[in-house]
Structure formats: C-alpha cells, structure tokens
Amino acid sequence: xxxxxxxxxxxxxxxxxxxxxxxxxxxxxxxxxxxxxxxxxxxxxxxxxxxxxxxxxxxxxxxxxxxxxxxxxxxxxxxxxxxxxxxxxxxxxxxxxxxxxxxxxxxxxxxxxxxxxxxxxxxxxxxxxxxxxxxxxxxxxxxxxxxxxxxxxxxxxxxxxxxxxxxxxxxxxxxxxxxxxxxxxxxxxxxxxxxxxxxxxxxxxxxxxxxxxxxxxxxxxxxxxxxxxxxxxxxxxxxxxxxxxxxxxxxxxxxxxxxxxxxxxxxxxxxxxxxxxxxxxxxxxxxxxxxxxxxxxxxxxxxxxxxxxxxxxxxxxxxxxxxxxxxxxxxxxxxx
Amino acid sequence: xxxxxxxxxxxxxxxxxxxxxxxxxxxxxxxxxxxxxxxxxxxxxxxxxxxxxxxxxxxxxxxxxxxxxxxxxxxxxxxxxxxxxxxxxxxxxxxxxxxxxxxxxxxxxxxxxxxxxxxxxxxxxxxxxxxxxxxxxxxxxxxxxxxxxxxxxxxxxxxxxxxxxxxxxxxxxxxxxxxxxxxxxxxxxxxxxxxxxxxxxxxxxxxxxxxxxxxxxxxxxxxxxxxxxxxxxxxxxxxxxxxxxxxxxxxxxxxxxxxxxxxxxxxxxxxxxxxxxxxxxxxxxxxxxxxxxxxxxxxxxxxxxxxxxxxxxxxxxxxxxxxxxxxxxxxxxxxxxxxxxxxxx
Ligand SMILES: Nc1ncnc2c1ncn2[C@@H]1O[C@H](COP(=O)(O)OP(=O)(O)OP(=O)(O)O)[C@@H](O)[C@H]1O
Ligand SMILES: Nc1ncnc2c1ncn2[C@@H]1O[C@H](COP(=O)(O)OP(=O)(O)OP(=O)(O)O)[C@@H](O)[C@H]1O
Ligand code: SF4
Ligand code: SF4
Ligand SMILES: [Mg+2]
Ligand SMILES: [Mg+2]
Numbered sequence: 001x002x003x004x005x006x007x008x009x010x011x012x013x014x015x016x017x018x019x020x021x022x023x024x025x026x027x028x029x030x031x032x033x034x035x036x037x038x039x040x041x042x043x044x045x046x047x048x049x050x051x052x053x054x055x056x057x058x059x060x061x062x063x064x065x066x067x068x069x070x071x072x073x074x075x076x077x078x079x080x081x082x083x084x085x086x087x088x089x090x091x092x093x094x095x096x097x098x099x100x101x102x103x104x105x106x107x108x109x110x111x112x113x114x115x116x117x118x119x120x121x122x123x124x125x126x127x128x129x130x131x132x133x134x135x136x137x138x139x140x141x142x143x144x145x146x147x148x149x150x151x152x153x154x155x156x157x158x159x160x161x162x163x164x165x166x167x168x169x170x171x172x173x174x175x176x177x178x179x180x181x182x183x184x185x186x187x188x189x190x191x192x193x194x195x196x197x198x199x200x201x202x203x204x205x206x207x208x209x210x211x212x213x214x215x216x217x218x219x220x221x222x223x224x225x226x227x228x229x230x231x232x233x234x235x236x237x238x239x240x241x242x243x244x245x246x247x248x249x250x251x252x253x254x255x256x257x258x259x260x261x262x263x264x265x266x267x268x269x270x271x272x273x274x275x276x277x278x279x280x281x282x283x284x285x286x287x288x289x290x291x292x293x294x295x296x297x298x299x300x301x302x303x304x305x306x307x308x309x310x311x312x313x314x315x316x317x318x319x320x321x322x323x324x325x326x327x328x329x330x331x332x333x334x335x336x
Numbered sequence: 337x338x339x340x341x342x343x344x345x346x347x348x349x350x351x352x353x354x355x356x357x358x359x360x361x362x363x364x365x366x367x368x369x370x371x372x373x374x375x376x377x378x379x380x381x382x383x384x385x386x387x388x389x390x391x392x393x394x395x396x397x398x399x400x401x402x403x404x405x406x407x408x409x410x411x412x413x414x415x416x417x418x419x420x421x422x423x424x425x426x427x428x429x430x431x432x433x434x435x436x437x438x439x440x441x442x443x444x445x446x447x448x449x450x451x452x453x454x455x456x457x458x459x460x461x462x463x464x465x466x467x468x469x470x471x472x473x474x475x476x477x478x479x480x481x482x483x484x485x486x487x488x489x490x491x492x493x494x495x496x497x498x499x500x501x502x503x504x505x506x507x508x509x510x511x512x513x514x515x516x517x518x519x520x521x522x523x524x525x526x527x528x529x530x531x532x533x534x535x536x537x538x539x540x541x542x543x544x545x546x547x548x549x550x551x552x553x554x555x556x557x558x559x560x561x562x563x564x565x566x567x568x569x570x571x572x573x574x575x576x577x578x579x580x581x582x583x584x585x586x587x588x589x590x591x592x593x594x595x596x597x598x599x600x601x602x603x604x605x606x607x608x609x610x611x612x613x614x615x616x617x618x619x620x621x622x623x624x625x626x627x628x629x630x631x632x633x634x635x636x637x638x639x640x641x642x643x644x645x646x647x648x649x650x651x652x653x654x655x656x657x658x659x660x661x662x663x664x665x666x667x668x669x670x671x672x673x674x675x676x677x678x679x680x681x
Contacts, residue, residue, distance in 0.1 A: 161378025
C-alpha cells in the first residue's frame with residue numbers, strides 16, 4: 001500500500017480566554033482539539049462530523065498551520081508543517097487549500113470576484129500572462145456554476161451561495177493536493193450541492209486530491225467520504241470506513257447523531273420529533289466530564305465509563321472507536 | 337386581512353454590465369401565525385426579496401410593487417418608519433452571521449444593547465434575558481461565555497447568537513434567512529422546537545428562507561418555490577412534498593440526498609445553470625434545464641391556481657387547478673403593473 005500524504009499526530013489546540021465575573025476575572029481554557037490522530041491518502045476523502053462547537057473548524061485550521069497547536073505534529077509528505085519556517089511553508093501553501101466556513105465573511109469585500117479567485121495565481125505565479133489568468137479564472141467560475149460575466153462584481157453583490165462558490169473556485173485554482181472544506185455546501189441548494197460534490201469527486205479522480213470534508217449534513221458526508229471521523233468535545237469518538245459507519249456505527253454517539261437526522265418529509269418529521277436520541281446538552285468545555293467525555297448523555301453507560309477514559313482503539317476491520325463497550329453493543333441501522 | 341401581502345414586487349440592480357433582474361413580478365401573502373418557507377435555487381432572489389421589503393437593498397438596487405404589512409405599505413415608508421417596525425414588530429435573522437455581528441463588541445454588549453433598545457429594560461435585566469436566551473439556543477456556559485467576542489464562538493454558535501437576538505425582540509413576524517446552515521442535527525432539532533413553542537405561545541408568524549428541506553418539512557405550513565426571481569410553485573407543505581407540480585420543484589426534491597434511502601447512486605443535480613439575470617430569456621426561465629420543455633415554453637408560461645391557494649407557473653396543467661392567467665404574465669403586463677404602482681406612490 002502507498003504511504004499516506006497527510007499524517008496528523010496527537011494534534012491539540014487550547015484556547016485561553018477571560019471568563020468569570022467582573023470582580024473575579026479568571027482565565028479559562030478550552031481544549032478545542034484534543035489529541036487527534038489520523039492519516040489521509042492521496043485521492044482519499046475523510047469526512048468530519050460532530051455537533052456545533054466540537055472543534056471541527058479549529059482542527060481544520062490547525063492542520064493548515066493557521067493556528068498554532070499546543071501539541072502534536074502535522075506531517076505533510078514528509079515535512080512537519082508545525083515546524084516549517086515561513087518560506088518553506090509558503091511553498092507548501094500552494095498545495096494546501098481551505099474553503100472557510102463563513103462564506104461571505106471570508107471574502108475580502110474590496111476585491112472583485114475575479115481578483116479573489118485569481119489572487120493565488122498572482123501570488124505563486126507572478127509571471128503568468130494576464131490573459132491566461134483571466135481565462136483560468138473564468139474557467140473556474142464556470143466550473144462552480146457562476147457566470148463569467150459576474151467577474152467584476154464585489155462579494156456583497158452576490159447571493160450567499162454564490163459567495164460560497166467563489167471561495168470554492170479560489171481554493172481550486174492552483175490545483176491543490178490537499179483541500180480542506182469546512183461546511184462548503186451549507187449555503188447551497190441541493191442541486192448545486194450535488195454539482196459541487198460531483199465536481200470535487202471528478203477532480204479527485206483526475207488529480208489525486210486528498211480531501212477533508214467537514215459538514216453537518218450526514219447524508220452529504222456519506223456520499224463523498226471514504227472514511228468518516230466523528231468528533232465530540234475535541235476528541236475522535238470513531239473513525240470508520242463510510243459504509244460500515246452508516247450501516248453499523250460502533251460508537252453510541254455516532255448512533256445518536258445518525259438517528260437524529262431529520263428527513264425531508266412532513267409526516268415522518270412529526271413522527272421523528274417524538275423520538276429523541278440525543279438528550280441533554282454538550283457538557284461545558286470548561287468542565288470536561290471524567291472518564292468517557294460522552295458518558296452523561298450515553299444511554300449505554302456503565303460504571304467504568306465514569307472513571308476510565310476509553311482510548312481510541314483499532315478494531316479487527318481497521319476501524320477505530322473510543323468506547324469501552326464497542327464489542328458488546330449492536331447499533332445496526334435498520335434501513336427504512 | 338393577511339399580515340403581509342406582497343404584490344408585483346420587482347427588484348433590480350444596476351451594474352456596469354447592465355440591469356440585473358433579481359426579482360420579477362412576485363406575489364405572496366402571509367397569514368397571521370403562519371409559517372411560510374421559501375426555497376429555491378441559490379441566486380433565485382430569496383434574500384433580496386426580503387431585503388427589498390425591509391428597505392435594506394444595496395445602493396445599486398431598486399424595488400417596485402407593494403408590500404402591505406397590516407395594511408401599511410412597507411415600500412412607501414420612510415427610513416424612520418421602517419426602523420420603528422424593524423426590530424419591534426419584524427425581526428430579521430440575516431444569512432451571514434459574521435457580517436451582522438460586530439467583531440469588536442462582546443456578545444453581551446451586542447445582545448443587551450438590542451434588548452435595552454427594544455424592550456426598555458435596565459442593563460442587568462437585559463443581561464439576564466440575554467443569558468436566558470443563549471441557554472435556550474443551547475450555548476454551553478452561557479453565563480460565562482456571553483463575555484466573549486464573536487471570533488471566540490464557532491460558526492454554529494454565532495448563528496445561534498443571531499437566532500437568539502432575533503427572538504429576543506419578541507417580534508410578530510420573524511424573517512429568518514438561512515438560519516440553520518451551520519447547525520448540526522441535534523442543535524437544529526432543539527432550536528426548531530424552541531421556535532415552535534414561541535410560535536404557539538406568542539402567535540409569531542415566520543418567513544423562513546432555507547435550502548434545508550428537512551427543516552421545511554418539520555416546521556412549514558406553506559412552501560413557496562422560487563426560480564430566477566419568480567415564484568414557480570406555492571402550496572401547503574404536504575402538497576409540495578408529496579405532489580409537486582412544477583418540474584423545477586420535482587427536480588429539487590429529487591436532488592435531496594437522504595440517509596433513509598440507499599446511498600451509492602450519484603448525487604442528482606439538475607443539469608445546466610440558472611439563466612443570466614442580465615438577459616432573461618423570453619418564455620419560461622427554466623426552459624433550458626427542463627426535461628418537459630416543449631415549443632409553447634418559448635412563451636411566458638401560464639399560472640394555475642386552485643381554491644386552496646396552491647399555484648404553479650408552467651404550461652403543464654396543475655392538478656385540480658384553473659388557468660387564471662390565460663395570456664401569461666408577459667413582459668407587457670408586468671410593465672403596466674409596476675408602472676401603475678409607481679404612479680401611485
Ligand atoms: N479564537 C478562539 N478563542 C477562543 N475560543 C475559541 C476560538 N475559536 C474557537 N473557539 C472555541 O473552540 C470550540 C471549538 O470551535 P470550532 O469553531 O472548532 O467548532 P466547530 O466544530 O467548527 O463548530 P461549528 O459546527 O459550530 O462550526 C468552541 O467552543 C469555540 O467557542
Ligand atoms: N448589489 C447587487 N448588485 C448586483 N446583483 C446583485 C446584488 N445583490 C444581489 N445580486 C444578485 O441578485 C440575485 C439574487 O440574489 P439573492 O441574494 O436574493 O439570492 P438568494 O436566492 O438569496 O440565493 P442564496 O440561496 O445563494 O442566498 C443573485 O443572482 C445575485 O447575484
Ligand atoms: S465508553 Fe461508556 S459512556 Fe462512553 S460511549 Fe461507550 S458506553 Fe457510552
Ligand atoms: S413551462 Fe415548459 S420549460 Fe417551463 S417548467 Fe413548464 S414545461 Fe418546463
Ligand atoms: Mg466550524
Ligand atoms: Mg440568500
């Protein structure tokens with residue numbers, strides 16, 4: 001088997017912020033990403049899912065060196081990205097691209113769509129002919145379903161979904177080798193979602209692109225991913241091959257997430273509302289539960305879950321899970 | 337009387353390339369206590385239609401037509417009058433949370449300001465309300481985290497702050513533009529439940545713009561489907577989901593990936609691209625992408641309606657519908673329509 005292009009090892013990010021009352025200021029720490037490990041191969045897609053605030057965007061930024069990690073390494077084709085100097089990192093940057101979560105806010109409001117999309121070309125290939133840049137930019141716009149005649153418009157003159165596609169076009173213009181998409185299709189209607197997902201899959205086949213796809217829509221993730229990582233409170237609960245994960249999740253949290261997916265059907269929606277799979281809220285990141293971080297919401301909890309942290313361990317089929325009871329639970333999904 | 341009654345709404349933007357027709361000849365109404373979902377292609381004019389009604393169009397934008405709110409035309413109001421209605425009677429949750437939150441103020445400052453302004457409460461009361469609302473939208477440790485700045489929140493948390501701020505003013509009408517794009521399934525379920533409760537307690541009416549058809553199925557009474565600036569179909573949620581009439585609506589529903597169905601088919605996209613709004617085709621706007629397209633579609637398609645208020649804009653007859661507009665809504669009839677409105681103003 002070939003070697004992975006990306007190896008994330010024990011990656012952790014902690015934020016410190018001021019909290020407490022006005023009279024009693026305290027520093028509080030949030031372990032937003034806590035000891036994440038995974039590998040990614042060329043041409044492979046890893047989906048990342050998990051509840052809002054579980055650390056997905058932070059992980060994405062830390063992998064690309066946009067946030068300093070407290071611990072851990074990011075190995076990209078043999079280089080440790082967390083230790084590269086600025087110039088070496090700049091060279092690598094061209095291979096590593098990200099589509100940010102907040103589509104409008106991540107675009108510079110003073111630049112036209114054309115400038116935004118072509119900027120990476122000017123940065124890395126300053127000698128490229130104007131005409132060629134222009135052609136490539138228009139080509140990218142068409143690929144993501146924008147009209148090339150919108151090239152001179154500013155971000156505020158586009159709709160939310162159009163801004164999201166400008167971000168996608170920009171991230172693809174350099175033919176990156178690793179692309180991290182943070183909720184890339186959330187502002188798009190289902191038809192354009194499908195168009196973008198199909199586009200990414202084509203590029204992957206053609207260019208061997210390695211893809212990390214963060215999304216809250218489990219049905220889109222299922223479609224595009226080879227493997228899926230389920231995160232909870234900064235940690236990986238399960239990393240499994242896609243079909244296995246959706247057919248028979250190993251972790252009770254994965255199971256709860258999947259059972260909570262609403263269906264686009266008014267009658268079924270009313271019925272689904274009565275079944276509540278995930279009760280309670282995510283615990284405070286300031287007061288992390290002892291033992292298994294999921295234990296206070298887990299319907300399968302046993303005594304030992306409150307004391308011992310379940311390590312992320314490898315099962316026979318290669319999937320990994322962090323649950324003491326993974327072997328004795330049967331969480332098969334019954335297809336409707 | 338309907339709470340909101342929009343007729344003949346047109347929105348245009350002047351650009352160096354020409355005039356962008358973002359919304360054309362749009363009619364709809366909203367009853368008190370009703371939840372109307374607006375769905376449709378990205379770029380179809382959903383956000384700008386609302387911006388026009390609320391007097392928030394960009395400088396190069398222009399609106400015509402009328403939007404009666406409890407009988408008073410929002411489009412004819414001064415900025416001052418609109419300001420009074422916005423926030424008190426009508427609250428809006430904007431599509432992009434980061435651009436509507438102030439990055440230099442804490443969440444607490446922004447929320448208490450809104451409450452103090454609209455509800456005439458003292459600062460500590462306002463703060464207590466803000467914390468309570470943050471809890472209601474499931475921000476963990478709301479009491480402490482309210483002191484943080486927007487950039488310290490995750491994408492979904494920022495979006496929940498926007499929702500909390502919209503609900504804080506206890507509006508009669510809540511207009512929410514893509515409020516759930518960054519929310520995972522569990523938080524989403526909790527927030528739709530919250531909204532459902534507020535709707536029942538306070539009789540709030542809701543216009544929900546969203547791409548998430550599962551949310552629509554869960555909460556909407558009626559659904560309006562837009563394509564290239566026009567309403568192509570409108571009806572009860574059950575009509576739209578179980579018996580869609582317009583080819584675009586069918587294409588849209590067929591594109592939804594579902595977990596409860598087999599997975600490994602290709603994701604279905606409606607082929608082709610939306611028309612150029614600078615130069616809309618004569619006839620049906622969906623023509624180039626429609627697999628039912630025929631010769632007559634080169635003419636503006638007729639409108640069908642039935643007595644339940646259901647409508648469809650297509651040459652294909654609507655089940656149980658009457659053709660109310662035999663000559664179609666051609667450019668001529670549109671022009672007179674808006675011209676007469678302009679004269680009235
Ligand atoms: N710059 C920051 N300073 C302090 N805390 C932060 C910062 N950025 C993120 N956090 C916190 O770290 C945690 C993880 O945030 P992150 O944005 O990674 O979540 P996420 O999984 O992407 O969520 P969402 O699905 O809502 O986008 C959250 O509790 C968030 O408030
Ligand atoms: N200021 C502007 N100048 C020119 N064109 C504009 C301007 N604002 C919006 N548009 C165009 O008007 C059309 C309608 O935009 P709108 O934001 O209403 O779409 P939308 O239906 O909300 O789409 P999305 O689902 O992607 O948010 C789009 O094609 C957009 O590019
Ligand atoms: S370790 Fe225990 S508490 Fe945690 S998921 Fe497994 S069964 Fe539930
Ligand atoms: S009018 Fe013609 S092209 Fe338009 S949706 Fe109907 S069948 Fe299709
Ligand atoms: Mg995020
Ligand atoms: Mg919009």
